[in-house]
Amino acid sequence: MIDVRELPDHLELVTLDEAARAVGKTSHNIRDYIQRQRIGKYNDQGETIQRAKNGELRVSLKELRIFLSLVEQGNEKHHWAGLHPELGFHGLAEKQRTKHVHRLHPYLGKFIPQLVEWFLSRYFQPDDAILDPFMGSGTTLVQSAEMNMHAVGIDISPFNCLIAKVKTAKYDVTKARAEILDIEKKVGDFSKSLSNLGETHLFPDEFKEELLAELESEYLRTWFAPRALLEMLYYRRLIPQYEYQDLLKVVLSRAVRSSRLTPHYDLATPKEPLPVGQQYWCRKHNRQCIPIDNCMKKIHAYSEDTARRLAEFDSLRSDKSSVVIQGDSRKIDLKESLADTPLAARGIDGIFTSPPYVGQIDYHDQHTYAYELFGFPRQDNLEIGPKKRGKSKQAQRNYMDGIAAVFKNALPVLTPDAKIFVVANDRFNLYPEIADLSGLKIVETFHRAVTKRTEQGDNPYQETIFLMTKT
Ligand SMILES: C[S@@+](CC[C@H](N)C(=O)[O-])C[C@H]1O[C@@H](n2cnc3c(N)ncnc32)[C@H](O)[C@@H]1O
16 A cells, blocks of 8 residues: 555545546445555544444545556556456446345345355356355345255344245235235324324224333333334234234334434444434434434335335245254254255255354344344354454454354265355454364355445455365
8 A cells, every 4th residue: 555654745535436536436446446455544534544434434535646646557557456356246236236135124244145146156056055054134045046046044143034034935925015015004094193193093092001011122112212112012013913924023123123213324333312303413314314203104115115025036036945044053953954844855065155253243233123122032142253252362263163163063964065155354364274173175265345235334345255165
């Protein structure tokens, strides 16, 4: 990287879009230069930073211009070296990254379906079976179903398993739509009664008190406006009347997540609830906003959207099986878990997975609202490498042992020539040792710049995809 201390004048800090306009490049190009460490990352005070908070990231126009002039002179001809040209997915529109059921519920830490597709289409055949022992929200399973492959996913978090099940389940899509819209209408009628509109006599005050009495969670009481609470509790109460209950839980959970008393720019990692009705400066919308005080608006927004996405996926998917297993991938008895499935009598042809990375995300915590609303049992203490246990040497040691235990546990169900793809942002270089510990060998590595994520953030980073095989 260019030494900014040698720059003659001030840094000329600009946002990525401003930088792109100033030098006639795209903001993806600028992200790539950052990723390749050709230019630095700054905050708006000109301090070098590792991670930028939303909207904070600045680059130095001066530094950028010097770098580009070096490129022009041919002194930077290797600036793409090492990064796979097809794996950046720079031109990919958000609509594609979040196609059909991939957008049914937000999830921090998803990989994009196109990454899965790229590898599955080159290394596997239709009818193969793929395992994802860190299934998360089920991206590998959905993509496998789309590509005529069987898939098995395991995750420790019951809520992640619910999202994955709902995405991969087969529906009578007409019935699913009817149920989603019916419950939306009923909760809509209730919501009107809260504004003294519609059939108010159906929902007397005692009814609302009765609903609130069902609220056991202090967390929910703190994070939602009173009206939002009533609407979500009524929706929850109606769910048992329908066939596709898990699907309705996911629609409600998505609406609930967006109805927390949190700034619009902070939905993925909210810090503390805002008081009802209090204005704040919104970095996402660049204006004063107030936190949402109801849940109905989001129930409306997501009901039709969910029905449409299910129908779209239904028309694309194959009839291959998708198996979701909740449990600890270090210990789960895969042979037994697959015994009653169409995959019982066959080997698994490969793994495509992105494990948690050491000390980065608490996977249960990001969905606390859903655990509180539905009462799913939490298994936080079995998460490998959670953020709350940090990135110390000891945390790294535990992480390596944990990930290796998962691969070792999967080996008996894998075919002898199984291909194992592991997507990791391996900044501590832990994977060579993990491969050794697991009885695997790394046969190829692919590097990609991550500038397009399903959950957007301002921090581009580099990711490695390790291809491993049995030794
Ligand atoms: C990076 S995320 C996977 C995201 C996924 N590729 C997607 O697109 O949604 C890692 C997942 O590993 C899960 N996990 C952590 N420890 C686990 C364990 N011991 N057994 C099974 N899953 C675990 C977390 O709950 C999390 O969902």
